[in-house]
Amino acid sequence: MTTDLKRTKLEMAEKPDGLEGPGFFAGKLEDLVGLARKNSIWPLPFATSCCGIEFMATMASHYDLGRFGSERLSFSPRQADLLMVMGTIAKKMGPVLKQVYIQMAEPRWVLSVGACASSGGIFDTYSVLQGIDRIIPVDVYVPGCPPRPEQILEGVMKVQELVAHESLRRRNSPEYKALLAKYGIE
Numbered sequence: 001m002t003t004d005l006k007r008t009k010l011e012m013a014e015k016p017d018g019l020e021g022p023g024f025f026a027g028k029l030e031d032l033v034g035l036a037r038k039n040s041i042w043p044l045p046f047a048t049s050c051c052g053i054e055f056m057a058t059m060a061s062h063y064d065l066g067r068f069g070s071e072r073l074s075f076s077p078r079q080a081d082l083l084m085v086m087g088t089i090a091k092k093m094g095p096v097l098k099q100v101y102i103q104m105a106e107p108r109w110v111l112s113v114g115a116c117a118s119s120g121g122i123f124d125t126y127s128v129l130q131g132i133d134r135i136i137p138v139d140v141y142v143p144g145c146p147p148r149p150e151q152i153l154e155g156v157m158k159v160q161e162l163v164a165h166e167s168l169r170r171r172n173s174p175e176y177k178a179l180l181a182k183y184g185i186e
C-alpha cells in the first residue's frame with residue numbers, strides 16, 4: 001500500500017525564534033537542543049501495578065505515544081531520559097527505583113503517574129512508599145486512580161515543555177546539585 005503524501009496532513013514541530021532566510025535558519029543553541037530533546041524523549045516505564053495497564057493503552061494504536069516521538073521505550077536506564085513511574089511502590093522497592101534513577105544519565109526527567117506513585121494512593125500502610133518524591137525528585141505529577149491515557153499524554157506534554165525550555169546549564173547549577181544532595185544523590 002502506498003501513502004498519498006499530498007493527502008497526509010503532516011504536523012511540523014514549531015520552530016524556535018531565530019533569524020531566517022533563503023536556505024538558512026539561525027537560532028540559539030539552547031532552543032535548538034531543546035527542540036530536538038523535546039521531540040525524541042526515550043521513556044523508561046517503571047510499572048508495578050494497575051497504572052501500568054493505562055500506560056499500555058497509552059502506547060497502543062488508539063493513543064499512540066509515538067506521535068510525540070516517544071515510541072522507543074528503553075528498559076535500560078542508561079539509554080533513557082524520562083523515568084515514568086506507574087503503580088504502587090512498596091518500601092522494599094524504593095532502593096531499586098532509586099538505583100534505576102541514579103543509573104540514568106543527565107539530563108533526566110521523572111513523571112509520576114497516578115495516585116500511588118505520587119502519594120501512596122489508597123495504600124496508607126506501613127509497607128507502601130507515600131510518594132516517590134521521598135526518594136527521587138519528580139518533575140511532573142499525573143493525578144488519578146487510575147489516570148486515563150489522555151492524562152498520561154498530558155503529563156508527557158508537560159515534561160516536553162520543561163525539556164524544551166530547560167537551560168543547558170541547569171544540571172550544573174548549585175541549586176540542582178543541592179536538590180540531588182537532598183536526596184543523597186551525588
Ligand code: SF4
Pocket residue numbers: 049050051052086087088114115116117121122144145146147
Ligand atoms: S493509582 Fe490506582 S490505578 Fe494506579 S496503581 Fe494505584 S491503585 Fe492502581
